Amino acid sequence: MPHDLPKAYDPAAIEEKWAEFWVKENLFAQPAPAPGEEIRDPFTILLPPPNVTGRLHMGHMLNQTEMDILARWHRMKGEKTLWVPGTDHAGIATQMMVERQLATEGISRQALGREAFEARVWQWRDQYGKAILDQMKRLGASVDWSREYFTMDAGLSVAVREAFTRLYHQGLIYRGAYVVNWCPGCQTAVSDLEVVHEEETGKLWEIRYPVVGAPDSSSAQFLTIATTRPETLLGDVAVAIHPEDERYLHLHGKTLLLPLMNREIPIVLDTWVSRDFGTGAVKITPAHDPNDFALGQRHNLPSINVMDPTARINENGGIYQGLDRYAARKRILEDLDALGLLGTIHDHKLSVGRCDRSKDVIEPRLSTQWFVAVNKKPRNGRPTLAELATQAVMPGPDGKKPIQFTPAMYEKTYLNWMENIYDWCIIRQLWWGHRIPTWHCAQCHQITVPEPGMASDPTACAHCHGAELTQETDVLDTWFSSGLLPVSVFGWPFLGPDADGTASTDFHNFYPTTLLVTGFDILFFWVARMIMLGCWFAGDVPLPEGTKRSLAESVPFKNVYIHALVRDANREKMSKTKGNVIDPIEIVKQYGTDAVRFTLASMASPGTDIAFNVARTEGYRAFANKIWNAARFLFMNIDRAAEIGITVDPATLGGMPSLATPKPASEGFVTRQDFTRSDMEGFVTGHDFSRAENANPMDGALAPEGNAPLEARWIVAEFHKTAAEVNQSLANYRYDDAASAIYQFFWGSFCDWYLEIVKIRLDFSETADKAATKAALTTFVQVFEASLRLLSPFMPFLTEEVWHSIYGDDAPVQSIALTQYPCTDTSIDTRPIYWMSAVQKVVTAIRAQRKESGVPDKEIVPVLVHTDENRGGHAFSILPYHEQVVCYLARAASVKKSIVPLTGANIRSEAEFDIQIVYEAQIDIPAERERLTKDIAKLEKNITGAERQLGNEAFLAKAPAHVVEGLKKQEAENRLLLEKAKSALAALPPE
Numbered sequence: 009m010p011h012d013l014p015k016a017y018d019p020a021a022i023e024e025k026w027a028e029f030w031v032k033e034n035l036f037a038q039p040a041p042a043p044g045e046e047i048r049d050p051f052t053i054l055l056p057p058p059n060v061t062g063r064l065h066m067g068h069m070l071n072q073t074e075m076d077i078l079a080r081w082h083r084m085k086g087e088k089t090l091w092v093p094g095t096d097h098a099g100i101a102t103q104m105m106v107e108r109q110l111a112t113e114g115i116s117r118q119a120l121g122r123e124a125f126e127a128r129v130w131q132w133r134d135q136y137g138k139a140i141l142d143q144m145k146r147l148g149a150s151v152d153w154s155r156e157y158f159t160m161d162a163g164l165s166v167a168v169r170e171a172f173t174r175l176y177h178q179g180l181i182y183r184g185a186y187v188v189n190w191c192p193g194c195q196t197a198v199s200d201l202e203v204v205h206e207e208e209t210g211k212l213w214e215i216r217y218p219v220v221g222a223p224d225s226s227s228a229q230f231l232t233i234a235t236t237r238p239e240t241l242l243g244d245v246a247v248a249i250h251p252e253d254e255r256y257l258h259l260h261g262k263t264l265l266l267p268l269m270n271r272e273i274p275i276v277l278d279t280w281v282s283r284d285f286g287t288g289a290v291k292i293t294p295a296h297d298p299n300d301f302a303l304g305q306r307h308n309l310p311s312i313n314v315m316d317p318t319a320r321i322n323e324n325g326g327i328y329q330g331l332d333r334y335a336a337r338k339r340i341l342e343d344l345d346a347l348g349l350l351g352t353i354h355d356h357k358l359s360v361g362r363c364d365r366s367k368d369v370i371e372p373r374l375s376t377q378w379f380v381a382v383n384k385k386p387r388n389g390r391p392t393l394a395e396l397a398t399q400a401v402m403p404g405p406d407g408k409k410p411i412q413f414t415p416a417m418y419e420k421t422y423l424n425w426m427e428n429i430y431d432w433c434i435i436r437q438l439w440w441g442h443r444i445p446t447w448h449c450a451q452c453h454q455i456t457v458p459e460p461g462m463a464s465d466p467t468a469c470a471h472c473h474g475a476e477l478t479q480e481t482d483v484l485d486t487w488f489s490s491g492l493l494p495v496s497v498f499g500w501p502f503l504g505p506d507a508d509g510t511a512s513t514d515f516h517n518f519y520p521t522t523l524l525v526t527g528f529d530i531l532f533f534w535v536a537r538m539i540m541l542g543c544w545f546a547g548d549v550p551l552p553e554g555t556k557r558s559l560a561e562s563v564p565f566k567n568v569y570i571h572a573l574v575r576d577a578n579r580e581k582m583s584k585t586k587g588n589v590i591d592p593i594e595i596v597k598q599y600g601t602d603a604v605r606f607t608l609a610s611m612a613s614p615g616t617d618i619a620f621n622v623a624r625t626e627g628y629r630a631f632a633n634k635i636w637n638a639a640r641f642l643f644m645n646i647d648r649a650a651e652i653g654i655t656v657d658p659a660t661l662g663g664m665p666s667l668a669t670p671k672p673a674s675e676g677f678v679t680r681q682d683f684t685r686s687d688m689e690g691f692v693t694g695h696d697f698s699r700a701e702n703a704n705p706m707d708g709a710l711a712p713e714g715n716a717p718l719e720a721r722w723i724v725a726e727f728h729k730t731a732a733e734v735n736q737s738l739a740n741y742r743y744d745d746a747a748s749a750i751y752q753f754f755w756g757s758f759c760d761w762y763l764e765i766v767k768i769r770l771d772f773s774e775t776a777d778k779a780a781t782k783a784a785l786t787t788f789v790q791v792f793e794a795s796l797r798l799l800s801p802f803m804p805f806l807t808e809e810v811w812h813s814i815y816g817d818d819a820p821v822q823s824i825a826l827t828q829y830p831c832t833d834t835s836i837d838t839r840p841i842y843w844m845s846a847v848q849k850v851v852t853a854i855r856a857q858r859k860e861s862g863v864p865d866k867e868i869v870p871v872l873v874h875t876d877e878n879r880g881g882h883a884f885s886i887l888p889y890h891e892q893v894v895c896y897l898a899r900a901a902s903v904k905k906s907i908v909p910l911t912g913a914n915i916r917s918e919a920e921f922d923i924q925i926v927y928e929a930q931i932d933i934p935a936e937r938e939r940l941t942k943d944i945a946k947l948e949k950n951i952t953g954a955e956r957q958l959g960n961e962a963f964l965a966k967a968p969a970h971v972v973e974g975l976k977k978q979e980a981e982n983r984l985l986l987e988k989a990k991s992a993l994a995a996l997p998p999e
């Protein structure tokens with residue numbers, strides 16, 4: 009068993025090496041099964057594809073840590089595990105990036121032309137677009153790199169075209185005029201979700217519109233409207249008033265002369281108009297306001313678009329043509345003022361929508377767009393897309409929800425959105441992306457869309473057979489392609505059987521995926537759209553046996569886990585402006601990936617934001633260091649054992665540790681008749697002894713033969729208990745509980761206690777009992793190796809390194825990640841946990857009293873222990889049989905039971921027992937008096953507090969029974985301690 013670890017734990021030195029190894033060996037590849045072969049219940053998970061322009065941030069790191077822990081856990085549990093990575097082509101972001109690059113060369117996109125520009129974007133992607141995945145590789149994500157995709161890949165692009173043409177011919181994609189949120193900066197329509205509304209201070213201008221035919225100088229000469237965007241006046245087609253507004257009854261049926269444009273426009277009556285806002289008269293500009301557009305439709309009004317895509321006034325704006333919207337506003341107001349048509353100007357708070365990406369003020373603008381009709385009943389009588397996506401989270405015929413949300417509250421958010429969903433605008437005025445597969449005919453001006461399954465572009469108009477066709481210049485919203493990912497990455501629409509059969513077997517084996525882990529911010533953008541499109545298209549794919557797929561078999565994923573937000577240590581949201589952004593790569597460089605992963609895991613639980621504190625990461629780096637040192641200690645002992653011919657057979661590793669080697673009987677066990685179950689109840693709280701419920705918990709602890717030493721039986725029991733807790737916690741996404749259980753076990757139980765005790769057993773002297781030494785060493789290696797496996801999903805690098813060191817070149821598999829995860833074994837004997845706690849309590853008490861009494865470390869002192877039945881202390885009678893351990897840990901010469909209560913100095917009283925250090929040295933009487941006086945005051949205060957609570961009827965009526973019980977018990981304990989302290993004080997010599 010060769011092994012070699014450098015003296016110092018240096019994460020940088022080991023992490024890069026293993027990260028490269030995992031990728032190079034393609035260790036986490038999950039190949040498609042051979043045709044005819046089937047994978048049962050795989051664990052499949054898709055990486056939410058980061059933007060190809062992206063850099064890793066803390067949110068990614070949390071998301072990927074959570075996914076990686078689960079993927080590694082499932083893989084180690086023996087499930088076929090597939091985690092698919094990829095990137096999104098990110099239309100707007102990427103196009104902006106490349107345009108900026110071109111600008112530095114003095115070239116514009118338009119000058120370059122579409123084809124050359126697209127080539128430049130591909131070039132950019134090849135050069136820079138892998139940065140974020142490279143970061144992922146460095147962080148050790150256990151994804152199948154052989155399946156890496158890019159949303160513009162040929163296969164995925166075919167799926168996009170197929171989805172579009174199918175929906176179009178099913179009547180669910182249409183082209184329509186619509187007032188969109190237009191971003192003049194990005195020069196594209198953006199969805200409602202990408203507009204950030206904030207209240208800003210603006211103005212409300214009153215403008216007088218002359219009434220046609222009204223006599224001059226009469227009060228009825230003008231109708232005054234109020235507007236926050238006077239420049240849109242150029243596109244006004246009417247003014248609307250409420251039909252019952254008494255102020256304007258005389259204007260019914262009249263027309264107005266639009267100022268500056270001198271166009272006659274009607275006054276229309278509509279109940280939508282609010283009589284309380286402004287003057288109660290509203291100018292109507294259908295091309296630049298969604299409400300006006302709707303009103304215009306109702307009253308058959310034309311729409312006049314007065315702005316170009318950059319928000320400059322166009323040819324419909326008369327003399328203002330060419331002016332930017334704000335320059336036009338200024339000029340228009342001046343001109344109105346000059347004509348005496350400008351009325352009162354009010355300060356006005358208004359909600360301004362800005363583009364989330366470029367921060368430009370959104371300009372509502374009428375344009376022709378492509379939409380997915382999410383609420384339209386398809387011709388074949390199926391549910392609508394929105395209905396399907398709603399049913400996907402409701403209980404099915406078997407009472408189970410096809411998709412389960414965690415935390416459950418997001419289900420409600422999702423359903424609420426689905427209920428109020430509008431048609432989905434899927435077009436982007438960009439060059440970079442999937443070009444919309446529709447063709448315009450120059451002859452008849454109609455649209456031709458290829459039939460589904462048609463790979464080639466149409467050459468003739470479907471309506472007039474004309475050959476002059478031009479493809480739509482705009483591209484699809486990136487969410488359209490990423491919404492298809494769960495079906496498209498597994499080969500849809502080519503579900504074979506094709507030549508090698510792979511595409512079809514992939515889809516049939518890995519779809520639906522098991523889990524999606526993602527952030528709340530893209531619940532609607534992405535999660536909801538994957539559900540709509542996944543259910544729709546997968547629903548049309550029959551099962552391999554030819555039967556129709558149920559909804560539960562059509563959903564893109566069975567579970568959605570919405571992860572929390574990573575905030576800074578003060579719980580503030582991280583933002584560039586605040587300057588509190590933590591770069592995960594920097595932190596990783598400083599503390600190692602394992603420590604950062606463990607920090608995130610230790611705080612991650614459903615619905616709780618993470619306050620990332622570097623101090624914690626520092627602590628977990630120390631934890632990694634502790635494990636490293638434990639490994640070095642183990643290896644040192646293995647070497648020493650080898651010198652006297654003791655070796656541990658590697659074949660005994662790799663499973664759950666057990667204790668096959670019995671320890672020869674020790675002398676002096678008392679008989680178990682001394683104890684009863686009720687004696688133990690004082691300190692069994694907190695441990696589950698359900699297995700031993702009907703047995704005497706002291707069975708075995710005191711049996712005179714056939715047992716390994718207590719610490720060996722205890723560490724094995726403790727390990728099994730921890731493994732059960734970790735498995736249970738991970739099944740519930742309680743990363744925090746799982747991490748904490750492992751941490752407590754490894755640092756507390758294993759390093760602080762077990763490693764100390766096992767030193768007694770590792771006897772390599774001439775006179776050593778070699779069988780006992782070998783047994784101890786074997787348990788040590790077994791538990792340590794198994795603990796590494798338990799920790800591996802959380803700290804993959806450290807565990808990989810140490811695990812390989814145990815085996816040298818003889819590792820049974822290529823990686824610890826391919827070994828078996830410690831499972832939950834309910835048959836394990838947990839009673840040693842209970843016995844060991846007696847030893848720990850006494851050792852802790854002796855150590856504390858030694859310090860208190862000022863006993864120098866080098867002094868080995870005798871100790872007396874006293875307890876009695878009333879204090880549940882009988883369990884401590886096992887102590888004499890573990891005297892060697894207690895003496896070693898507490899630097900005691902002996903630990904003897906005292907039948908009579910202890911008197912004199914150097915006594916420490918715990919609830920269940922008292923100990924006394926027999927120490928001759930002068931005690932500091934004033935200090936001892938001060939301590940006891942303080943103790944008495946504290947105990948008295950506690951007792952008074954408890955009495956007050958127990959005397960409070962309201963409290964007693966409300967508090968749960970166990971709380972009241974606990975309080976009573978504690979009060980009794982405190983009374984006892986108070987008595988002890990008082991008599992100790994009285995026993996001190998007078999001043």
Ligand SMILES: [Zn+2]
Pocket residue numbers: 191192193194195363364365366367368
């Ligand atoms: Zn923008």
Ligand SMILES: [Zn+2]
Pocket residue numbers: 449450451452453454469470471472473474
């Ligand atoms: Zn035509």
